[in-house]
Amino acid sequence: MTAPDSTILIDDVPVPFKPGQTILEAALEAGVFIPHLCFHPELGAHGSCRLCNVIVNGRNISACTMKAASGQEIEVDTWLGESAQAYRRTLVQMLFVEGNHFCPSCEKSGNCQLQALGYDSEMMTPHFVEFYPHRPVDASHPDVLLDLNRCILCELCVRASRDMDGKSVFALAGRGMASHIIVNSPSGKLGDTNFSATDKAAHVCPVGAILIKRVGFAKPIGQRRYDLEPISEEATPRREVEEAK
Amino acid sequence: MLNLETAQSPHKLRRVAIEPVTRVEGHGKVTILLGDENRVHQVRLHIVEFRGFEVFIRGRPYWEVPIAVQRLCGICPVSHLLAATKAMDLIAGYGPLTPTAEKLRRLLHYGQIVQSHALHFFYLSSPDLLFGFESEVGKRNVLGVAAAFPDLAKQGILTRKFGQEVIRHIAGKRIHGTGVISGGVNKALAQADRDSMRAGVDQIVDWSKAAAGLVVKLHGTSPEFYKNFGESRANMMGLVDQRGAVDFYHGALRARDADGGPIFDQVDYATYKSLLQEDVKNWSYMKFLHIKTLGPDKGWYRVGPLARVQVTDFLPTPLAEAERQKFLAVGGGKPLHGALMYHWARMIEMLHAAEMARELLDDPDIVKTELMADKGPRREEGIGVIEAPRGTLFHHYRVDENDLTTYCNLIVSTTNNNQAMNEAIRAVASRYLSGHELTEGLLNNIEVAIRAYDPCLSCATHALGQMPLEVDLVDADGALVSRARKG
Amino acid sequence: MSATAKTSALPKVRAATTSLAGCFGCHMSFLDIDERILDLMQIVEFDRSPLTDIKHCGPCDIALIEGGCCNAENVHVLRELRANAKILVAVGACAINGGLPALRNSLDVGDILNEVYRTPDGAASNVPKDPELPLLFDKVYPVNEVVRVDYFIPGCPPSGDTIWKFLNDLILGRMPRLDPQLMHYD
Numbered sequence: 039m040t041a042p043d044s045t046i047l048i049d050d051v052p053v054p055f056k057p058g059q060t061i062l063e064a065a066l067e068a069g070v071f072i073p074h075l076c077f078h079p080e081l082g083a084h085g086s087c088r089l090c091n092v093i094v095n096g097r098n099i100s101a102c103t104m105k106a107a108s109g110q111e112i113e114v115d116t117w118l119g120e121s122a123q124a125y126r127r128t129l130v131q132m133l134f135v136e137g138n139h140f141c142p143s144c145e146k147s148g149n150c151q152l153q154a155l156g157y158d159s160e161m162m163t164p165h166f167v168e169f170y171p172h173r174p175v176d177a178s179h180p181d182v183l184l185d186l187n188r189c190i191l192c193e194l195c196v197r198a199s200r201d202m203d204g205k206s207v208f209a210l211a212g213r214g215m216a217s218h219i220i221v222n223s224p225s226g227k228l229g230d231t232n233f234s235a236t237d238k239a240a241h242v243c244p245v246g247a248i249l250i251k252r253v254g255f256a257k258p259i260g261q262r263r264y265d266l267e268p269i270s271e272e273a274t275p276r277r278e279v280e281e282a283k
Numbered sequence: 284m285l286n287l288e289t290a291q292s293p294h295k296l297r298r299v300a301i302e303p304v305t306r307v308e309g310h311g312k313v314t315i316l317l318g319d320e321n322r323v324h325q326v327r328l329h330i331v332e333f334r335g336f337e338v339f340i341r342g343r344p345y346w347e348v349p350i351a352v353q354r355l356c357g358i359c360p361v362s363h364l365l366a367a368t369k370a371m372d373l374i375a376g377y378g379p380l381t382p383t384a385e386k387l388r389r390l391l392h393y394g395q396i397v398q399s400h401a402l403h404f405f406y407l408s409s410p411d412l413l414f415g416f417e418s419e420v421g422k423r424n425v426l427g428v429a430a431a432f433p434d435l436a437k438q439g440i441l442t443r444k445f446g447q448e449v450i451r452h453i454a455g456k457r458i459h460g461t462g463v464i465s466g467g468v469n470k471a472l473a474q475a476d477r478d479s480m481r482a483g484v485d486q487i488v489d490w491s492k493a494a495a496g497l498v499v500k501l502h503g504t505s506p507e508f509y510k511n512f513g514e515s516r517a518n519m520m521g522l523v524d525q526r527g528a529v530d531f532y533h534g535a536l537r538a539r540d541a542d543g544g545p546i547f548d549q550v551d552y553a554t555y556k557s558l559l560q561e562d563v564k565n566w567s568y569m570k571f572l573h574i575k576t577l578g579p580d581k582g583w584y585r586v587g588p589l590a591r592v593q594v595t596d597f598l599p600t601p602l603a604e605a606e607r608q609k610f611l612a613v614g615g616g617k618p619l620h621g622a623l624m625y626h627w628a629r630m631i632e633m634l635h636a637a638e639m640a641r642e643l644l645d646d647p648d649i650v651k652t653e654l655m656a657d658k659g660p661r662r663e664e665g666i667g668v669i670e671a672p673r674g675t676l677f678h679h680y681r682v683d684e685n686d687l688t689t690y691c692n693l694i695v696s697t698t699n700n701n702q703a704m705n706e707a708i709r710a711v712a713s714r715y716l717s718g719h720e721l722t723e724g725l726l727n728n729i730e731v732a733i734r735a736y737d738p739c740l741s742c743a744t745h746a747l748g749q750m751p752l753e754v755d756l757v758d759a760d761g762a763l764v765s766r767a768r769k770g
Numbered sequence: 771m772s773a774t775a776k777t778s779a780l781p782k783v784r785a786a787t788t789s790l791a792g793c794f795g796c797h798m799s800f801l802d803i804d805e806r807i808l809d810l811m812q813i814v815e816f817d818r819s820p821l822t823d824i825k826h827c828g829p830c831d832i833a834l835i836e837g838g839c840c841n842a843e844n845v846h847v848l849r850e851l852r853a854n855a856k857i858l859v860a861v862g863a864c865a866i867n868g869g870l871p872a873l874r875n876s877l878d879v880g881d882i883l884n885e886v887y888r889t890p891d892g893a894a895s896n897v898p899k900d901p902e903l904p905l906l907f908d909k910v911y912p913v914n915e916v917v918r919v920d921y922f923i924p925g926c927p928p929s930g931d932t933i934w935k936f937l938n939d940l941i942l943g944r945m946p947r948l949d950p951q952l953m954h955y956d
Binding site (some may be wrong): 142143144252257 | 342344347354456459460461465686687
């Protein structure tokens with residue numbers, strides 16, 4: 039029951055898949071990189087970031103939600119003859135200008151998926167007018183910092199806390215431009231919840247919005263995850279980010 | 284002493300501006316007000332930049348602060364990184380650093396002093412000294428020096444490169460690295476990196492000695508001019524160790540008056556607010572500091588190389604100390620206050636830093652792997668002071684129990700020199716410009732006096748803020764119930 | 771790129787540089803090309819730059835801009851360089867997205883000034899006010915929100931090798947492109 043019984047074509051290369059896998063899961067398992075932010079192997083698909091958009095038999099779909107099926111012809115790097123990189127770059131640019139993503143003094147730099155996808159899509163400038171929003175920082179928890187300047191609304195923390203930790207510490211509130219993460223306590227502060235630094239939700243954030251405190255810049259430049267290899271070379275599905283201690 | 288600061292009737296006078304001041308770091312402009320027959324009535328160095336760092340850093344976690352604050356300056360980020368981390372060492376509750384961590388931080392600092400002083404002398408100032416203050420504008424820059432004196436230019440470039448490579452090996456990048464963290468450093472020095480630096484340092488010591496020799500030769504072409512140009516008699520301040528020798532990385536505060544007599548000595552730098560006072564003048568974003576006990580007219584002072592080599596009792600490395608003795612001999616027992624004497628003092632310091640770096644590279648501790656200090660109880664407040672290339676640098680922070688910064692105060696090196704620089708350019712203006720037709724070359728004389736101080740003007744717009752202590756009582760919805768204020 | 775008899779017969783590429791609301795780190799990183807500057811000067815000459823004494827820019831081929839716009843003077847200088855340069859390059863995080871100085875953007879600049887220049891008793895503020903001081907903006911603006919930018923070199927600062935690769939590509943007529951190990955936002 040473990041042998042794959044079919045293949046899909048990704049940029050003209052046959053890729054095996056198991057029944058029930060999505061295109062993204064099959065691709066990552068085969069070492070084929072499709073950019074993504076809101077997908078996590080243990081939490082499944084969300085379909086919100088749109089970075090994994092591909093063309094399947096001529097139609098735009100998110101690779102994380104579409105189940106792989108025999109006969110699919112999938113375009114990842116070129117869409118209908120055009121380079122797809124510029125479209126992905128635009129998505130990354132929009133994410134950058136919406137928050138306050140100041141890489142130079144952010145401890146997630148070098149370990150950050152958003153930054154790594156910026157490099158991967160050769161984003162040289164955020165291009166759009168910067169929002170410079172005023173976003174809260176919640177340091178009330180003794181061990182975990184919540185810095186919403188960097189939140190990209192992927193809801194990995196919401197899903198992990200609900201489905202894996204059984205705690206439902208985080209939720210998304212508001213609509214449209216006003217959407218934001220909120221904390222499940224009467225005060226709205228993380229320190230007033232039963233959140234713990236050992237929760238799965240404390241380790242799934244792809245950017246620097248949820249951080250274990252007092253780790254900072256312990257990992258030297260040159261030894262950070264994306265110093266060692268670019269995100270596109272990651273052969274296995276996204277590993278849990280290890281917080282250095 | 285302040286007679287050229289504010290003219291009687293400025294609206295009746297003609298304005299000439301040097302805008303921007305070039306071959307310095309950051310933005311400055313000089314305005315000169317002239318009356319009949321081109322008599323100089325007013326000269327001011329305006330610092331026109333404002334950052335507001337000490338306000339916008341509030342609310343950031345303390346381990347982020349040194350990495351952010353070093354971005355005040357691209358020439359001396361290591362100084363800010365070290366001073367801020369020294370403050371955060373205390374706040375985070377760390378005890379004494381391991382020998383390896385302290386030595387790596389010191390090596391990093393000496394590397395920085397070598398590159399910064401080399402940059403300033405070779406890339407920024409040498410065109411004036413080698414070609415003449417009023418030489419042709421098109422040639423009066425580092426590329427002109429490289430064309431006319433290729434061997435000298437190459438030595439200068441490679442000396443700076445050595446310092447930058449030391450920084451890269453320890454901090455991870457040449458500019459704005461992350462190698463220094465609260466409690467120590469984040470990476471041990473690899474043996475291969477240590478060997479490569481050790482192989483290069485002897486040459487750097489030789490070249491630094493030659494650079495000091497070059498300045499001596501330049502002085503020899505016109506000794507009185509070099510001694511007196513841009514002179515402003517100033518009190519002097521620097522950090523000294525327990526022996527009374529200047530220590531760039533750590534020490535206690537010493538100040539001497541313009542005649543070399545004592546003002547204060549071996550004072551804990553954490554008490555800086557009781558020693559130093561700031562004033563705001565309307566016409567510059569950079570504040571003016573003076574020693575409190577002496578008042579604003581007599582208490583302004585100088586920091587940096589010209590102060591340090593005269594505040595120290597000796598330099599603890601032999602070649603630099605020998606050069607320092609030659610330097611002191613020019614004053615015949617009295618301290619020297621001419622602006623151009625800074626260049627000589629700066630090359631003496633570059634030599635000293637190179638010798639100190641060599642000692643550390645020969646020290647077996649430098650490649651060991653015990654990098655982090657032990658941690659004790661947290662503190663609310665920390666002050667870190669260091670001798671940056673440009674002078675004494677103060678970083679002062681408070682951090683709350685949630686690890687967020689609540690208070691930041693910075694006295695950046697060049698701010699200490701604000702009045703001294705203004706005095707120097709007034710001296711030049713009244714001696715050389717007043718009564719003359721103002722040519723481009725004559726105006727460059729003013730810039731030469733400023734350049735000698737090696738000002739770092741982007742850093743310098745930070746303040747000794749007498750911040751009141753504010754306590755807010757808020758209810759569960761965040762609404763203000765009451766506020767208490769002190770100070 | 772090495773100097774040859776052929777290249778010395780061609781007119782030099784004229785470059786202007788400026789640091790607006792920057793820390794000068796990108797200029798220092800440019801100097802991190804170390805001794806390669808001796809080769810560069812066979813082909814490039816500098817117009818207005820913090821490294822020269824030319825106070826105002828004339829016609830030039832390339833303008834390298836470090837720093838964003840925090841006050842009116844920054845914009846005047848930026849526009850002067852844009853008007854005179856065929857190609858304008860935003861170098862470093864500050865020019866590209868505002869950088870460290872832009873961390874003040876979510877705060878009110880008046881509040882910041884009042885805090886910094888508060889009198890010792892806390893009762894009032896002596897904010898410097900003089901016609902010689904350029905007007906401060908409400909926010910720090912990235913360069914591409916003020917003028918048209920032709921190329922961007924990210925980094926804080928971009929390394930000397932990154933700047934060198936870019937200049938080589940540009941001057942030799944290639945499309946400037948950074949290899950992965952030269953691409954950093956920090």
